[in-house]
Amino acid sequence: MKTTFLYKSDPVRGRQWADVFGRHRPDIDFRIWPDIGDPVQVRFLAAWEPPQDIAERFTNLKVLFSSGAGVDQFDFAVLPPTLPVVRMVEPGIVSGMVEYVTHAVLGLHRDMPQYRRQQQEGQWKPLPVRPASERRVGVLGLGSLGQAVLEQLVSLGFDCAGWSRSRHDVEGVRCHAGAEELPVFLARTDILVCLLPLTDSTRGFLDAKLFSMLPMGAGLVHVGRGPHLVEHDFLEALASGRISDAVLDVTDPEPLPPTHAFWRHPRIELTPHIASMTQPLSAAQAVLDNLRRFEAGEPMVGRVDRAKGY
Structure with missing residues (x-):
């Protein structure tokens, strides 16, 4: 009797996963929701949102894989x-995020939002060009995505720092840790990038108190999760000039209602949660590698620490 691997996410991507599993693990019965087969045989489940009755329905489930980078x-x-x-850790997610954040940081660094406003007003007005070495970028969150983003920004010459709850060591980056070091990190940050996981302790993290510790006129790139951002505080920070311009890829809710203030705000660039997406083929390969690790009794890449929430 074959072990069943059940996929409960986008069915188009699921068919690509099925092809990869068919080539590399024909011993596994790969099924796409809602075709679950015999629930007793389901040992592995990959899902964006698992069914609410997961414990009762799949009594022999051994591992739950997230089909995305987060588990919030x-x-x-x-x-x-x-x-x-186990959260998704695969090359496609990382490269996509590096591309997006690099584009956003370079745009803020080279005053592209201001040039767009000048274009709309018919103004031809060159602004001073600062070298990357004079622009201080700070990344909130030093997981695999944050470290990959910082590696790219360092290579472009930016003065980079990072902050996380726990201590990290990243080459070429000044690393800060814990609440006591957050003010120093923020005070030296001209462009702030949020790549935090969403947990109870980070919900509402981007608030008035945090914004007040940034230099006047700082830029913001928000690619974490929508609930990190306190909307009222953010709009106030834009109005006061504390934040000059922002690039938002995540909001709360998603999508935003048509009348929401973010849509037409002249200092907000908005994208629909597309900074990084799981690539089906490399994602399936990453899960297959974790299956091999599980079967060999080895640690799986991306296993979630439930106490931390990521």
């Missing part, structure tokens, strides 16, 4: 407490 969409209260949860 999971309701851990309904998951079996000993079930391993």
